[in-house]
Amino acid sequence: MKTNRYIVALAGIMLHLMIGSVYAWSVFTGPIAKQTGWAESSVAGAFSIAIFFLGMSAAFMGRVVEAAGPRLTGTISSILYSLGIILTGYSIHIHSLVLLYIAYGVIGGLGLGSGYVTPVSTIIKWFPDKRGLATGLAIMGFGFAAMLTGPVAQKLISIVGLERTFYILGIFYFIVMIISAQFIRKPSTSNKTVNLEKKGIRITTGPDLTANQAVKTKSFALLWLMFFINITCGIGLVSAASPMAQEMTGMSAATAAVMVGIIGLFNGFGRLIWATLSDFIGRPVTFSAIFIVNVIMLSIILTFSTPLIFVIALCLVLSCYGAGFSVIPAYLGDTFGTKELGAIHGYILTAWAAAGIVGPLLLSFTHQVLHSYTVTLIVFIIIDILALISSFWIQRGFIKLGRLTDK
Numbered sequence: 001m002k003t004n005r006y007i008v009a010l011a012g013i014m015l016h017l018m019i020g021s022v023y024a025w026s027v028f029t030g031p032i033a034k035q036t037g038w039a040e041s042s043v044a045g046a047f048s049i050a051i052f053f054l055g056m057s058a059a060f061m062g063r064v065v066e067a068a069g070p071r072l073t074g075t076i077s078s079i080l081y082s083l084g085i086i087l088t089g090y091s092i093h094i095h096s097l098v099l100l101y102i103a104y105g106v107i108g109g110l111g112l113g114s115g116y117v118t119p120v121s122t123i124i125k126w127f128p129d130k131r132g133l134a135t136g137l138a139i140m141g142f143g144f145a146a147m148l149t150g151p152v153a154q155k156l157i158s159i160v161g162l163e164r165t166f167y168i169l170g171i172f173y174f175i176v177m178i179i180s181a182q183f184i185r186k187p188s189t190s191n192k193t194v195n196l197e198k199k200g201i202r203i204t205t206g207p208d209l210t211a212n213q214a215v216k217t218k219s220f221a222l223l224w225l226m227f228f229i230n231i232t233c234g235i236g237l238v239s240a241a242s243p244m245a246q247e248m249t250g251m252s253a254a255t256a257a258v259m260v261g262i263i264g265l266f267n268g269f270g271r272l273i274w275a276t277l278s279d280f281i282g283r284p285v286t287f288s289a290i291f292i293v294n295v296i297m298l299s300i301i302l303t304f305s306t307p308l309i310f311v312i313a314l315c316l317v318l319s320c321y322g323a324g325f326s327v328i329p330a331y332l333g334d335t336f337g338t339k340e341l342g343a344i345h346g347y348i349l350t351a352w353a354a355a356g357i358v359g360p361l362l363l364s365f366t367h368q369v370l371h372s373y374t375v376t377l378i379v380f381i382i383i384d385i386l387a388l389i390s391s392f393w394i395q396r397g398f399i400k401l402g403r404l405t406d407k
Helices: 005-036 040-068 070-093 097-126 131-160 162-181 194-199 218-239 241-249 253-281 283-303 307-336 341-348 350-370 374-401
Strands: none
Touching (some): 005 040, 005 097, 005 131, 005 162, 040 097, 040 341, 040 350, 070 097, 070 162, 097 131, 097 307, 097 341, 131 253, 218 241, 218 283, 218 307, 218 374, 241 253, 241 307, 253 283, 253 307, 283 307, 283 374, 307 341, 350 374
């Protein structure tokens, strides 16, 4: 049966729109804490657990994508993520914080990891001529999901209550995800899209490597480090954007809340814009540009206390944060080929698991001890410079290997 590659891409976007609702967890922390009496920090811990299990499970599920196909992993994701959401509602009903961590953090996190790797490597194989654009579209769905889930969840809570909101969302996620998963399939070797590489449209710098071969290379180590640093800085700033703005610029809480919504837009659009740009200037140059922008904007945040300048600089940093997620899969495809890209992408996502813990903890700990964000921002600038040096180093490897381009 002939499959349209744009249908595969749309199915991937829909899957990511559902699991990306994890970024709307902050909408639930207050109501859950109020209804159960748990501390908001304890409720927020479920999010950190979910992100950790997302990154760690992605390493395993990436291999399953290659071995058994994306339809299976997408189905597994729909079951686990929706089950985690439904059990979250039940954990609130019986006032069990442990069950909340197991339901949302562990079960939901496993569903997130399964779903995150399901469409990305597959879509890249359908779009060898537009890798950046394809992954940018899919992962943009993950970035924008919170903007859709947040208002819907708030409305549902006011109408049917907190527990039933999770039951309704869990069922809805399952229906959309299970249907979407059935349309995500690998292209056949006879497909004309795959054969574009035979016409000279091939961006891979060397032979297709297996996942085990790829992880042993210096290039993989450098890409992991770059990805880890980008997420550490970005997720750290996301976790404290509102209080940081209020403390450093004197911004009101209401204005800071609006700012959080604006930077969310840049996080989402950054995934598409930077990834599309990478199709024209190349992934190595794009990643170097990301870290240059980060260093400059973080320095501006440190130097100026004007609210407008702060918001503009933070928006650009958050666009770079989103860019890392969308550019890295195409970068991996360029470097190691698409033979086992799902597994390689899964391995690189362990950097997300680590950064999801390190970034927020680093920022909150230094602020708690020093009562200032200055030291943390300086640390972020230093490690971004380290990432920039790494990007130049791996870029030299690209130049030495050479690139096959459109002839």
